[in-house]
Amino acid sequence: xxxxxxxxxxxxxxxxxxMVPTALxxxxxxxxxxxxxxTNAALLSPHLRLRYSPTASVLLLxxxxxxxxxxxxxxxxxxxxxxxxxxxxxxxxLVRAFWATTVVTAAVAGTxxxxxxxxxxxxxxxxxxxxxxxxxxxxAAALTFQTVTYLLAVASAVLFALVVRHISRLQTRAxxxxxxVTRVTPPHPRPTVPGRPGRPTHSRRxxx
Amino acid sequence: MHTIPQPSxxxxxxxxxxxxxxxxxxxxxxxxxxxxxxPQPPARPPxxxxxxxxxxxxxxxxxxxxxxxxxxxAAGLLRLAATxxxxxxxxxx
Numbered sequence: 001x002x003x004x005x006x007x008x009x010x011x012x013x014x015x016x017x018x019m020v021p022t023a024l025x026x027x028x029x030x031x032x033x034x035x036x037x038x039t040n041a042a043l044l045s046p047h048l049r050l051r052y053s054p055t056a057s058v059l060l061l062x063x064x065x066x067x068x069x070x071x072x073x074x075x076x077x078x079x080x081x082x083x084x085x086x087x088x089x090x091x092x093x094l095v096r097a098f099w100a101t102t103v104v105t106a107a108v109a110g111t112x113x114x115x116x117x118x119x120x121x122x123x124x125x126x127x128x129x130x131x132x133x134x135x136x137x138x139x140a141a142a143l144t145f146q147t148v149t150y151l152l153a154v155a156s157a158v159l160f161a162l163v164v165r166h167i168s169r170l171q172t173r174a175x176x177x178x179x180x181v182t183r184v185t186p187p188h189p190r191p192t193v194p195g196r197p198g199r200p201t202h203s204r205r206x207x208x
Numbered sequence: 209m210h211t212i213p214q215p216s217x218x219x220x221x222x223x224x225x226x227x228x229x230x231x232x233x234x235x236x237x238x239x240x241x242x243x244x245x246x247p248q249p250p251a252r253p254p255x256x257x258x259x260x261x262x263x264x265x266x267x268x269x270x271x272x273x274x275x276x277x278x279x280x281x282a283a284g285l286l287r288l289a290a291t292x293x294x295x296x297x298x299x300x301x
Contacts, residue, residue, distance in 0.1 A: 007293070008290050011289075012287065015284075015286040015287035019280060022276060022283055023280040026276035026277045026279070033266060033269045033273050037266050039264070132299075139295050139298075146288055150285065153281070153284070160277065164270040164274060165270060169267070172266075
């Protein structure tokens with residue numbers, strides 16, 4: 001029996017080592033993308049007043065449970081500011097679908113985990129002799145719940161990928177060319193007085 | 209031959225037509241105000257004086273994010289399969 005379990009346990013260990021760093025890296029790059037897209041949106045639409053600053057957008061997404069709600073307004077603001085000259089029906093539908101899927105996924109995952117945890121604690125409490133059939137049923141229910149949660153997570157991830165691609169294309173198209181990272185120097189640097197760096201020659205003291 | 213007598217001396221200044229001022233003040237003939245009723249977005253975002261605030265590319269970062277999310281989902285699918293396998297080994301199909 002133990003030799004039979006070695007295979008799936010080894011696979012569980014390997015997939016755990018694979019999934020945790022990959023998920024952390026995906027979350028980190030997603031947060032960096034949100035910060036950068038929000039900064040770009042403010043530059044592309046300076047006439048719009050967005051609800052959350054770039055830093056606030058990232059910090060709100062780090063709050064457990066609440067991030068499922070805040071991801072909708074944050075991405076909605078970024079999408080609206082990335083396309084300020086017309087109506088973006090597809091982007092609006094994508095953001096709303098992603099938001100709804102994320103909220104449903106979070107609700108199902110949270111509720112299901114609480115229910116399964118409560119049932120397991122009650123069933124396998126000290127002094128209670130749980131039969132093998134009960135354990136089998138709980139395991140089958142847990143597997144079904146994990147499958148449903150995984151499918152919802154896949155749907156949410158696919159919609160998030162579509163939203164990311166859509167907003168990235170909007171921001172690239174807003175300038176008519178691919179955006180280039182540049183550090184622009186001022187065109188006319190202010191002249192300085194020799195020996196007194198940083199003081200302009202047209203200062204009040206020198207012209208007096 | 210009949211000729212029209214020309215007036216001599218300086219010509220008197222022409223009087224302004226009486227309708228000139230009311231015509232110019234009519235609401236349909238007035239020039240549009242300098243500011244439109246709704247704020248118009250600027251054509252290009254103004255550059256920051258320091259020159260550091262410029263839009264940065266997000267397409268590459270978005271692609272990396274999508275690839276990492278897909279990799280995490282693939283690992284999650286493997287983990288789900290391993291869990292199911294272990295369950296079948298312990299409890300039977």
